[in-house]
Amino acid sequence: MSQRRMDMPLAVMSASDFKRQNLGKKKRADMTKWKDRVRKALRDAGKPYLTRRGEQKPGKNPPKEGKVCKETCPRQCASLTDERKLQLFREFYAVSYERQQAIILSSLEQVIQDKLGSQSEGTEQVAEVRSPLEDLRGKHKNRPHSIHPAVREGIREHIQSFPRQPNHYSRMKGDVEREYLSPDLNLLRMYRLYKENNPSSTAKFWLYRDIFKQQNLSFGQPRSDTCAKCDALFSKLTAATTDGERLKIATESELHHRKAEKAYTQLQADTEWAKANKDCHVICIDMQGVVYTPNLTHSNVYYQRQLANYNLCIQEMGTDNPPTMCFWHEGIAHRGSIEVASCLLKWVETSFAPLAHAKERKLIIYSDRCCGQNNNWRVLNLMALLMSRRYFSQIEQKFMVSGHSFLPCDRSFATLEKRRKVSTLYTPSNVAEMIRGARQQHPFKVIEMACADFRQLPDSTLKRPPGLLITSMMWLKVTAADPWYIHTKMSHSLYEGWKTWLITKQRKNQPPPAPLFSSTYARACEDPLPVKKEKYHDLMSMLAYMPVEAQAFYKTLECEE
Numbered sequence: 001m002s003q004r005r006m007d008m009p010l011a012v013m014s015a016s017d018f019k020r021q022n023l024g025k026k027k028r029a030d031m032t033k034w035k036d037r038v039r040k041a042l043r044d045a046g047k048p049y050l051t052r053r054g055e056q057k058p059g060k061n062p063p064k065e066g067k068v069c070k071e072t073c074p075r076q077c078a079s080l081t082d083e084r085k086l087q088l089f090r091e092f093y094a095v096s097y098e099r100q101q102a103i104i105l106s107s108l109e110q111v112i113q114d115k116l117g118s119q120s121e122g123t124e125q126v127a128e129v130r131s132p133l134e135d136l137r138g139k140h141k142n143r144p145h146s147i148h149p150a151v152r153e154g155i156r157e158h159i160q161s162f163p164r165q166p167n168h169y170s171r172m173k174g175d176v177e178r179e180y181l182s183p184d185l186n187l188l189r190m191y192r193l194y195k196e197n198n199p200s201s202t203a204k205f206w207l208y209r210d211i212f213k214q215q216n217l218s219f220g221q222p223r224s225d226t227c228a229k230c231d232a233l234f235s236k237l238t239a240a241t242t243d244g245e246r247l248k249i250a251t252e253s254e255l256h257h258r259k260a261e262k263a264y265t266q267l268q269a270d271t272e273w274a275k276a277n278k279d280c281h282v283i284c285i286d287m288q289g290v291v292y293t294p295n296l297t298h299s300n301v302y303y304q305r306q307l308a309n310y311n312l313c314i315q316e317m318g319t320d321n322p323p324t325m326c327f328w329h330e331g332i333a334h335r336g337s338i339e340v341a342s343c344l345l346k347w348v349e350t351s352f353a354p355l356a357h358a359k360e361r362k363l364i365i366y367s368d369r370c371c372g373q374n375n376n377w378r379v380l381n382l383m384a385l386l387m388s389r390r391y392f393s394q395i396e397q398k399f400m401v402s403g404h405s406f407l408p409c410d411r412s413f414a415t416l417e418k419r420r421k422v423s424t425l426y427t428p429s430n431v432a433e434m435i436r437g438a439r440q441q442h443p444f445k446v447i448e449m450a451c452a453d454f455r456q457l458p459d460s461t462l463k464r465p466p467g468l469l470i471t472s473m474m475w476l477k478v479t480a481a482d483p484w485y486i487h488t489k490m491s492h493s494l495y496e497g498w499k500t501w502l503i504t505k506q507r508k509n510q511p512p513p514a515p516l517f518s519s520t521y522a523r524a525c526e527d528p529l530p531v532k533k534e535k536y537h538d539l540m541s542m543l544a545y546m547p548v549e550a551q552a553f554y555k556t557l558e559c560e561e
Contacts, residue, residue: 036052039051043057044093044096044100045093045094046060047059047060047093060093062085062086063082063088063089065082066082097135098134098135101135147203151201151202151203151207152207152211154198154201154203155194155203155207155208155211156211158190158197159211159212159217162182162185162190163181163182164180178216178217178218179216179217179218180217180218180219181217183219187209188205190208190212191205191208191209194208227401227402227403227404228403229256229402230253230403233253233256237249237250257404259401259491259492260404262491262492262493263404263474264400265492266398266492267282267284267317267366267398270282270317270364270398271317272318274317274318274364275318275319279360279361279362280361280362280364281316281361281363281364282316282317282318282363282364282366283314283315283316283317283363283364283366284313284317284366284407284409285312285314285315285340285344285366285367285374285409286312286313286367286368286409286410286413287310287312287335287340287373288310288311288313288409288416289413290308290310291308291311291420291425291431292306292308293306293309293329293425293426293427293428293430294306294307294425294427294542294545294546295425295426296545298545301542304538304541305532305534305539306539307428307531307535307539307557308329308330309431310328310329310330310333310335311325311326311416311431311435312325312326312327312339312340313325313326313409313412313413314326314343314344315407315408315409315412320442322439322442322443322444322445323412323444323445324347324444325412325435325444325445325446326346326347326447326449327428327431327432327435327448327449328428328448328449329428330529331528331529331530331531331557331558332449332450332451332454333451333524334529335373336372336373337372337373337374337378337379337459338378338454338455338457338524339373339524340373341378341379341382342453342454342455342524343449344382345382345385345455345457346447346449346453347447348386350447352391352392354389354390354391355390355391355392355393359393360393360394361391361392362393362395362396363386363394363395363396364395364398365383365395365398366397367399367400367407368399368400368402368405368407369399369402369405369471371471374397374399375399376471377459377464377470378457378458378459379397380397380462380470380476380478380486381459381461381462382457383395383478384461384503387478387483388483390480392480393480393481394477394478394480394481395478396475396476397475397476397477398475398476398492399474399475415439416434416438419434419437419438420434426547426550427550427553427554428553429553430550432446451523451524451525451526451527451528452523454523454524454525455521455522455523455524456522456523456524457521458521462486462503463502463504464503465486465501465502468486468488468501472490473488473489473490474490474492475488475489475490475492477498483504484502484503485500485501485503486500486501487499487500487501488501528558529558530557530558530559530560530561531558531559531560532560533560533561536557536559536560539554539557540554542554543555
């Protein structure tokens with residue numbers, strides 16, 4: 001419970017109120033802000049408050065300064081200092097109303113009359129109260145306008161009648177028991193369906209919404225990372241018939257999620273290390289989903305092919321540097337390992353200078369397991385190339401668990417996607433400007449890749465050791481101090497030992513041969529890539545709906561023969 005809620009005495013909230021505060025979805029009603037409860041809390045605390053009629057009531061006056069009793073007072077009131085009296089005043093009104101009444105009752109003394117007169121014969125038994133009575137004001141059950149329990153139960157049954165999907169991916173607190181309704185539904189649509197099925201019901205929308213919040217439900221598909229293994233394990237778990245099978249599957253699922261969590265823990269630890277060590281750089285790389293242009297709104301566009309635009313995000317962790325977006329479209333290059341390696345080379349050349357003698361600099365790359373882009377021999381050759389050119393003395397590449405590869409780049413992509421929905425994008429240049437203006441603070445840095453920036457980087461300069469399958473490794477490392485070997489791990493554990501593989505034909509401790517890598521590399525493509533014929537004709541058919549500047553760009557595209 002937050003500090004602002006603790007300002008209100010807990011005694012004001014009943015057990016059911018407290019339970020209600022902690023059930024349901026994130027956005028819950030804050031009952032401590034209800035006018036009647038605020039008014040009661042102020043009155044019990046001895047502070048000024050406003051009545052329902054709008055009358056301003058004064059607060060309780062603090063005790064007067066000076067002596068209030070004579071020196072002969074048997075309770076020694078005269079010995080109380082002004083500070084002590086003020087302290088007692090504040091402590092009294094800081095407790096609940098019931099506690100205040102108990103304090104007053106405990107201070108009373110029974111006075112026996114000198115002469116007792118009898119008005120009736122015999123004796124009368126009187127109940128003795130040994131503890132203060134509970135304050136029952138406002139807790140009666142005489143509420144003629146209350147909602148009948150049958151109405152509430154009918155709403156619950158209607159909500160439960162909708163099919164839902166269990167959340168079997170996330171292990172985050174509060175998400176394990178959450179279930180998901182169809183993304184085509186929303187709260188207002190559900191309420192209208194309820195009214196159609198129950199036309200005589202007097203339940204208002206606020207009541208339906210209040211009961212819905214008590215259910216651990218959300219709309220749409222689970223947003224946590226998913227993977228094929230999670231789906232397979234969940235299917236096996238639902239089909240298991242014995243407790244032994246369920247325990248075995250649950251254990252396997254637990255180990256799988258722990259491995260995924262270990263990758264995120266390692267990323268966080270490396271980020272903290274990069275903050276403290278200026279010679280260590282940690283980056284995350286990821287490819288955004290394809291952005292198509294032009295984004296016209298007429299219905300025919302849903303049946304026509306559009307130009308694909310690609311964006312690779314390189315986000316440096318532990319620094320204030322904004323993410324770098326390497327942007328191009330399909331008329332310039334594809335989106336494979338050559339393009340990813342070329343973007344990384346371009347980023348390194350624009351961000352770093354070669355190291356001086358005896359200087360060291362470390363680079364750690366985090367990415368997903370996409371073999372066609374990140375986890376391949378071409379990127380591994382690039383790592384060795386960067387060390388041979390003295391940009392770094394050690395480079396590591398760490399992979400997230402497949403299906404659990406949410407990276408900080410995805411937050412940047414969410415910002416871009418939000419901006420894209422309200423932007424008019426006719427050409428790739430419009431997309432580049434949209435990326436630049438997506439954030440006012442720390443705007444994204446955009447590198448518009450040209451044909452000359454994509455190089456035919458090698459993927460076979462290094463010797464591929466027999467038995468080494470880099471797509472099964474979680475951690476790769478190459479060092480300038482030991483350029484003959486690549487070091488691998490199958491997990492992110494610091495306790496697992498490195499396995500070394502010889503990646504050159506040169507034996508260790510022999511004089512280094514001629515440089516493994518060339519100083520220059522040919523372009524990946526000499527001319528712009530042609531667009532497929534069907535797509536080209538579709539783009540030409542859209543020219544009538546675009547401004548003149550956009551038409552000029554699309555007319556420069558090459559068509560595949």
